[in-house]
Amino acid sequence: MTPIKFVLRYTAIPFTAIVAVVVWAVIPSSKEVDARQYAALSRGYASFPLPFRHEIAEAMDEGRISDRRYQTLVRDSLGNGVALDWPASGVADVVAERRRLAELLKADAGLEEHQQ
Template identity: 55%
Template sequence: MTPVKFILRYTAVPLMAIIAVVLWASLHASVEIDARQYASLSEAYASFPVDLRRDIADAMKSGKLSKWDYSSLVRHSLDDGIVLDWPPEDKADVTRERARLVALVNADRL
């Protein structure tokens, strides 16, 4: 086996697989959350402490919440003793639920 084949087989291919998995995971985590997740944040927003509200406002600066942002907000809410509950009815309109959360965040800033 030549050194080039050895490097390609035992180094380059596994390294490319690792890079592909990391890219897929980062793209998957940057996708916007769904309507039920926005609704759960909106419904519990009034019971959040000030620092968690500030974190939500910071995360909403781009106008949308990613799955990465949502998971950190859920962990923060659990640390504060607040459990988010998804609404019982089917929420399918992401735009409406996002606008509802944005309105709560904007009203809190005033």
């Protein structure tokens, strides 16, 4: 076996496969959540405990919530005793639901006290 065949067979091809799987796993989870997920957060926001509201604010630091951050929020919500429920109807588009959640975060006095 020549050195080039050895490198291609035992190094380059497995490395390329690993990189492809990592890219495949990361790209879909970096997209923004949909309107129902924003609506679930905004409709139950008033009843959420303060630490969980702080986690939502941190997730919205970039102005949107990625799918990966939402998955973390769902796990943290269960740890805080909160079950997120997607609304069955009355959901606007992503921009409107994101704006509604951002307004709730901005108006939350308890969140401001917690950050100081």
